[in-house]
Amino acid sequence: MSESDDYTPPKVWVHDAENGGKWAGINRPDSGARHDKELPKGKHPLQLYSLATPNGVKINIMLEELLANGHTGAEYDAHLIHIGNGDQFGSGFVEVNPNSKIPALLDYTTEPPTRVFESGSILLYLADKFGDFIPKDHAGRTECLNWLFWQMGSAPYLGGGFGHFYHYAPFRMEYGINRFTMEVKRQLDVLDKRLANNTYLGGEHYTIADIAVWPWYGTVVLNETYEAAEFLDTASYKHLNRWTQLIKERPAVIRGRAVNRISGPKELRLAERHEASDIDAVLAKM
Ligand SMILES: N[C@@H](CCC(=O)N[C@@H](CS)C(=O)NCC(=O)O)C(=O)O
Numbered sequence: 001m002s003e004s005d006d007y008t009p010p011k012v013w014v015h016d017a018e019n020g021g022k023w024a025g026i027n028r029p030d031s032g033a034r035h036d037k038e039l040p041k042g043k044h045p046l047q048l049y050s051l052a053t054p055n056g057v058k059i060n061i062m063l064e065e066l067l068a069n070g071h072t073g074a075e076y077d078a079h080l081i082h083i084g085n086g087d088q089f090g091s092g093f094v095e096v097n098p099n100s101k102i103p104a105l106l107d108y109t110t111e112p113p114t115r116v117f118e119s120g121s122i123l124l125y126l127a128d129k130f131g132d133f134i135p136k137d138h139a140g141r142t143e144c145l146n147w148l149f150w151q152m153g154s155a156p157y158l159g160g161g162f163g164h165f166y167h168y169a170p171f172r173m174e175y176g177i178n179r180f181t182m183e184v185k186r187q188l189d190v191l192d193k194r195l196a197n198n199t200y201l202g203g204e205h206y207t208i209a210d211i212a213v214w215p216w217y218g219t220v221v222l223n224e225t226y227e228a229a230e231f232l233d234t235a236s237y238k239h240l241n242r243w244t245q246l247i248k249e250r251p252a253v254i255r256g257r258a259v260n261r262i263s264g265p266k267e268l269r270l271a272e273r274h275e276a277s278d279i280d281a282v283l284a285k286m
Contacts, residue, residue, distance in 0.1 A: 005175075015028065015029050023168070026083065026084070026086050026089075031098065031099070031100065032089075032094060032098075032100075033089060033090065033091040033094040034086065034089035034090075035086075035089060035090055035091070036090070036091045037087075037090030037091055037092055037093070038090075038091075038092045039079065039090070039092035039093060039096065039106075040079050041077075041106075042077025042079070042274050043077070043274075044075040044076050044077050044274075045073060045075065045076075045107065045108050045109045046063070046074065046075065046076040046077075046105060046106070046107055046108070046109075047076070047077050047079065047105065047106040047108065048060070048063070048076050048077065048078045048079065048103060048104075048105050049079050049081045049093060049096065049102065049103065049104045049105070049106075050078060050079075050080075050081055050102045050103035050104070050259075050260050051080065051081055051082065051083055051102050051103075051260050051262070052257065052258075052259060052260040052261040052262070052263075053083075053102065054155070054159070054215040054216045054219060054225060055101070055102065055103060055119045055155075055215070056102050056103045056119075056260055057215045057256055057257050057259070057260075058103070058119045058122075058123060058211055058212055058215050059103045059105065059119060059122050059123070059126075060078060060255075060256035060257070060259040060260065060273075061211050061214075061215070061252060061253050061256030061257065062122075062123055062126050062127075062133065062208065062211050062256070063076050063078075063126070063256065064251075064252035064253075064255040064256040064259075064279075065132075065133060065211070065250075065252040065253075065256075066126065066130050066132060066133075067252075067276070068251065068252045068255075069132055071130045071132065073109070073130065074126070074130060076273070077272070077273070077274050078259045078260050078272055078273040078274075079272055080260055080262065080271045080272050081093060081102045081104075082262065083101075083102060088100040088101060088102060095115070096115045096117060097115070097117035098117075099117060099118075101117075103117075103119055103122060104116070104117045104122075105117070105122050105125070107125075107129075118152070119152075119212065120148055120149065120151065120152040120212060123148065123208040123211060123212055124145075124148065124208065126208075127207075127208045133206070133207050133208050133211065134207055134208055135202065135203075135205065135207065140202065140203065140205075143202050143203060144201075144202035144207045144208065144209045145209075146209075147194075147201040147202060147209035147212075147213065148208055148209045148212050150190075150209075150213075151209070151212040151213045151216065152212070154187050155216045157180060157183045157184060157187065158180075158184050158187065158216055158217070158220070159216070161176075161179070161180035161183065161184075162177075162180035162181060162183070162184045162226070162228070163225070163226050164176075164180075165177045165179075165180055166180070166181070166226060166228055166231070167226045167227070167228070181231075181232065184220075184232060185232060185233075187217070188217065188220075188232065188234065188237050188240060189237070191213070191217055191237070191239075191240050191243075192237040192238065192239045192240045193239075195239035195240055195242065195243045196239045199243075199246075200243070201213060201243075206247075206250075210243075210247060214243075214244070214247045214248075214253070217240065217244075218243070218244040218247060218248065220232065220234060221234045221237070221240060221241055221244045222244060222248070254283065255279045255283065258270050258279050258282045258283060259273045259279065260272070260273070267282075267285045268282055268285060268286065269282075270282045
């Protein structure tokens with residue numbers, strides 16, 4: 001692998017399994033199952049297969065918000081998919097998400113069960129199913145979905161672009177870091193300007209738009225993702241900071257963030273959630 005600027009692409013690209021990046025061990029240029037493994041199934045109507053990454057926790061937060069609002073049908077089992085160990089390539093998981101990425105959901109209240117993948121699709125599915133965290137009027141719903149889809153299109157520049165070159169790449173490449181830092185700062189400014197005149201992204205109500213965006217951009221502001229808050233000067237985005245703190249303190253956000261966690265202090269890890277009391281036990285130690 002070349003670390004300098006004298007790389008000439010070959011005529012046909014060949015996979016370099018030894019490229020040394022953090023995810024080199026699991027990334028391959030093909031899709032589909034790599035081993036046979038059935039997914040576990042718990043007793044609740046909703047079965048979630050996930051990990052507490054920014055994409056994963058969106059769904060844990062949404063389910064906890066629904067439960068907090070009295071939607072008992074949102075009871076769920078959250079099973080751990082350890083992406084570092086390649087669980088996302090098990091045959092059962094691939095049947096639920098052919099894209100092999102967490103989060104993925106199975107809804108057993110339908111016959112046959114409904115599979116839902118892509119975190120934005122899961123948030124929208126749950127919001128529609130329970131009629132909550134999405135405005136009912138068409139204009140309000142549209143603005144909420146504008147920001148939900150904004151997140152789906154923007155976060156790959158933050159994660160796959162900035163996060164990769166700044167945090168995960170085997171060497172620090174100025175071109176890649178500059179390219180994606182510029183874009184991420186532009187995105188932070190978009191959010192800051194929107195939040196200058198609106199309490200939440202969709203307007204005056206907390207919705208799935210906030211639930212989708214916060215785990216990425218909020219945790220960057222909190223310096224919890226990529227340890228880049230100083231580098232990105234996130235403190236200068238005043239309104240984004242206000243919104244970040246507001247959402248961080250929601251009880252359902254605190255609960256949801258505890259689920260499918262396998263990093264951080266040992267006593268605060270909760271690899272799987274099958275009962276509300278599983279989370280209570282972890283939060284009692286905080
Ligand atoms: N657009 C997808 C992205 C999901 C995604 O990238 N998930 C990552 C973890 S945050 C993953 O499962 N990576 C495993 C892999 O790439 O093999 C979504 O929002 O659901």
